[in-house]
Amino acid sequence: MSAATDAVPATAPGNRIAQSLRDSLVIARRNLIRMTRIPEMVLFGVIQPVMFVVLFTYVFGGSIKVGSTTDSGVYKDFLMAGIFAQTVTFATAGSAAGIADDMQKGLVDRFRSLPMARGAVLTGRTVADLVQTAITLLVLAIVALIVGWRTGSADPTNAARILTGFALLLLLGYAFTWIGALIGLSVRTPEAATSGGIIWLFPVTFISNAFVDPTQMTPWLRHVAEWNPFSATVQACRELFGNPGVVQSDAWPMQHPVWASLLWSVLIIAVFRTLAVRKYRSAAT
Amino acid sequence: MPGAIYAEGLVKTFGDVRALDGVDLDVPEGTVLGLLGPNGAGKTTAVRCLTTLLRPDSGKAVVAGIDVLRQPNEVRRSIGLSGQFAAVDEYLTGRENLHMVGQLYQMKSKVAKARAAELLDQFHLSDAADRPTKTYSGGMRRRLDLAAALVVSPPVMFMDEPTTGLDPRNRQELWEVIKQLVAGGTTLLLTTQYLEEADHLAHDIAVVDHGRVIARGTSDQLKARTGGERVEVVVHERHHMGTASEVLAGFGKGATTVEQHTRKLTVPVTGGAKLLAEVIRELDARGIEIDDIGLRRPTLDDVFISLTGHAAEVRDEENGSADDAGREQEKETAK
Numbered sequence: 294m295s296a297a298t299d300a301v302p303a304t305a306p307g308n309r310i311a312q313s314l315r316d317s318l319v320i321a322r323r324n325l326i327r328m329t330r331i332p333e334m335v336l337f338g339v340i341q342p343v344m345f346v347v348l349f350t351y352v353f354g355g356s357i358k359v360g361s362t363t364d365s366g367v368y369k370d371f372l373m374a375g376i377f378a379q380t381v382t383f384a385t386a387g388s389a390a391g392i393a394d395d396m397q398k399g400l401v402d403r404f405r406s407l408p409m410a411r412g413a414v415l416t417g418r419t420v421a422d423l424v425q426t427a428i429t430l431l432v433l434a435i436v437a438l439i440v441g442w443r444t445g446s447a448d449p450t451n452a453a454r455i456l457t458g459f460a461l462l463l464l465l466g467y468a469f470t471w472i473g474a475l476i477g478l479s480v481r482t483p484e485a486a487t488s489g490g491i492i493w494l495f496p497v498t499f500i501s502n503a504f505v506d507p508t509q510m511t512p513w514l515r516h517v518a519e520w521n522p523f524s525a526t527v528q529a530c531r532e533l534f535g536n537p538g539v540v541q542s543d544a545w546p547m548q549h550p551v552w553a554s555l556l557w558s559v560l561i562i563a564v565f566r567t568l569a570v571r572k573y574r575s576a577a578t
Numbered sequence: 579m580p581g582a583i584y585a586e587g588l589v590k591t592f593g594d595v596r597a598l599d600g601v602d603l604d605v606p607e608g609t610v611l612g613l614l615g616p617n618g619a620g621k622t623t624a625v626r627c628l629t630t631l632l633r634p635d636s637g638k639a640v641v642a643g644i645d646v647l648r649q650p651n652e653v654r655r656s657i658g659l660s661g662q663f664a665a666v667d668e669y670l671t672g673r674e675n676l677h678m679v680g681q682l683y684q685m686k687s688k689v690a691k692a693r694a695a696e697l698l699d700q701f702h703l704s705d706a707a708d709r710p711t712k713t714y715s716g717g718m719r720r721r722l723d724l725a726a727a728l729v730v731s732p733p734v735m736f737m738d739e740p741t742t743g744l745d746p747r748n749r750q751e752l753w754e755v756i757k758q759l760v761a762g763g764t765t766l767l768l769t770t771q772y773l774e775e776a777d778h779l780a781h782d783i784a785v786v787d788h789g790r791v792i793a794r795g796t797s798d799q800l801k802a803r804t805g806g807e808r809v810e811v812v813v814h815e816r817h818h819m820g821t822a823s824e825v826l827a828g829f830g831k832g833a834t835t836v837e838q839h840t841r842k843l844t845v846p847v848t849g850g851a852k853l854l855a856e857v858i859r860e861l862d863a864r865g866i867e868i869d870d871i872g873l874r875r876p877t878l879d880d881v882f883i884s885l886t887g888h889a890a891e892v893r894d895e896e897n898g899s900a901d902d903a904g905r906e907q908e909k910e911t912a913k
Contacts, residue, residue: 312684315681316681316682319678319681319682320678322678323667323670323674323678326669326670326674327667327669327670330669330670330710331669398665398668399661399665400665400666400667402626402631402659402661402665403659403661403665403679403726404682405630405631406629406630406631406654406657406659407654407679407682407683408651408652408654408655408682408683408684409682409683409684413682575633
C-alpha cells in the first residue's frame with residue numbers, strides 16, 4: 294500500500310519550523326472552534342475580572358494609600374494595571390484545564406500517534422488561550438474606562454506607550470499559559486488542573502505591587518514583591534500608561550520595569566516551554 | 579523476513595509491576611492478530627509501545643519495516659490507531675475532527691477535507707457530519723474514531739478494544755467495517771477481552787496474561803486446547819445425579835464433572851444445539867427433572883483456566899501507572 298507514503302512526504306530538516314508552525318495553527322484553530330462552541334467559558338473568563346474591577350474600585354478605593362493619598366480616583370488609576378496583569382495570568386487555569394481534559398479524553402494519545410510536530414499541541418493551545426486573553430483584556434479595558442480609569446492621569450503618555458503596555462501584558466499572559474500547560478500535563482483530572490492552575494496565582498499576584506504600594510509592606514515582603522516577575526509588568530504598565538503609584542525603589546526590576554517584564558516573560562516561556570514539551574513527549578496518561 | 583508488526587522481548591515496568599514481561603509478536607503482512615487477555619494483562623501497554631506512545635524498557639519493535647525506537651516519527655506516518663476511548667474532540671463536528679487529523683498527518687487542507695468527506699460517507703456519518711460529536715451515539719463515535727485512524731489508509735492498524743462498551747448491533751456493524759478493511763490488505767493488531775471477537779476477526783490469536791504471551795494459534799487451535807463446547811445440567815433431585823451422569827456419558831466426548839452440592843454435571847461435547855436437544859429428550863425420557871440446562875461454548879475464562887490454571891481476574895489497579903488496568907477501570911466508572 295503506497296497511500297501512506299504518497300500522502301505524507303518525508304519532512305526535510307528545513308521544513309521542520311514550517312511544519313511546526315502549521316501544526317500549531319491547526320491545533321490553535323481547533324481550540325478556537327471549541328471556544329465558539331462553549332461561549333459560556335469565554336463569558337465567565339470576562340465576568341470574573343470585571344467583577345474584580347468593580348469590587349476593588351468601590352470597596353477598597355478610598356481606604357488604600359497610593360503615594361501619600363487615599364483618594365479613590367487615584368486608587369482607580371493605580372489599580373487598573375494590577376487588575377489587567379492579574380487577569381492575563383489567570384489564563385493559566387484555562388490552559389491547564391484544557392490540556393488535562395485532552396489527556397483524560399485520550400486526545401493527547403491520538404495526537405502523539407500522529408506524525409506531527411512535537412510541541413504543536415501545546416503551542417496551539419497556548420496561542421488559542423492568548424486570543425481569549427486578548428478578548429478579555431479588551432473588554433476589561435473598556436469597563437475600566439467606563440468606571441473612570443484614564444491613561445496619562447499622573448504622567449504624560451502616548452498611544453505607542455499604551456500599546457506597548459498591552460503588548461507586555463499579553464506576553465506575560467502567554468508566558469503564564471506555558472506554566473499552565475505544564476500543570477495540565479502533570480495532574481490527573483481537569484478539575485485538579487483548574488484549581489492547580491489558579492491557587493498559586495493568589496500569592497503571586499497579591500504579594501506584589503498590583504493592589505497596594507509595596508513601600509508600605511514589611512521589608513522582606515517588600516523585597517519579594519519588588520522582585521516578583523509579576524510586579525515588573527505591573528510597574529511597566531503604570532509607567533507606560535502614565536498612571537500613579539510607580540514604585541520608587543533600588544530594586545533593578547522596579548527601575549527598569551519594561552526590560553524586566555520582557556526578560557521575565559521570555560525566561561518563563563523558555564523554561565516552561567522546554568519542561569512542558571519534554572513532559573508531553575513522555576506523557577503517559 | 580519479519581512481518582508488518584514485529585516485536586521481540588518487549589519489557590515495560592511501572593514501578594514493581596512488569597506490565598510487559600518479554601513479549602514477542604510477529605504479524606505477517608495483510609493478516610489480523612488478536613491480542614486476547616483480561617484487563618491489566620498488558621494488551622494496551624503492548625499497543626502503546628508499538629504505536630510510539632510508550633518507550634519500552636528493553637526489546638525490539640519493528641512496524642511496517644521501520645524501527646519503532648529509532649524512527650518513531652516515520653512509524654507514525656504508516657500507522658493508524660483507534661483506542662478504547664473514542665478519541666475525538668467532542669466539541670468539533672465529525673467533519674472538523676477528520677479534517678484536523680488529516681492536516682496533522684501533513685495532508686494539504688483541501689486534500690484532508692476531501693478525504694474527510696469520503697470517510698464520513700463510507701462510515702455512514704454524512705448526515706451527522708456537521709454536528710458536534712458530543713451529540714453522537716457511542717457507536718457513531720467509535721466509527722468516527724476508526725475513520726480518524728484511517729485518514730491516510732495506513733498499511734498497519736492498531737485497534738485497542740474497538741468494541742468495548744458497544745451494544746451488540748453496533749458491535750456487529752463495527753466488525754463488518756473491520757472485515758472490509760482487512761480485505762483491503764491492511765495489517766491489523768487488535769486487542770480484545772472477547773474470544774468471540776477474536777474468533778470473528780483474527781487469523782491468529784495471542785493470549786496474554788501478566789505481560790506474557792502464554793499461548794498463540796488460530797481460534798480453533800485454542801478452542802481445542804480449551805476443550806470446546808460443554809453441556810451443563812443442573813438436576814432437581816440429588817438422587818437423579820447418577821442416572822443423569824449415565825445419560826451424559828452417552829453423549830460426551832470426555833469425562834463428566836459432577837458437583838454434588840450444586841447438583842451440576844458438566845460434560846464436553848461436539849454437535850451444538852442439535853445434540854443439546856437430544857440430551858434434553860433423553861433426560862426427559864428417563865424421568866429426570868432438570869432445573870437448568872445449557873450448551874456452553876468456551877469463553878475467555880475457559881481459555882484462561884485451561885491455559886493458566888487460574889481465572890482471568892482483573893489485576894489490581896497499577897499504582898496510577900499508565901497501564902491498561904487503571905485506564906479501563908477508570909473508563910468503566912466514567913460510563
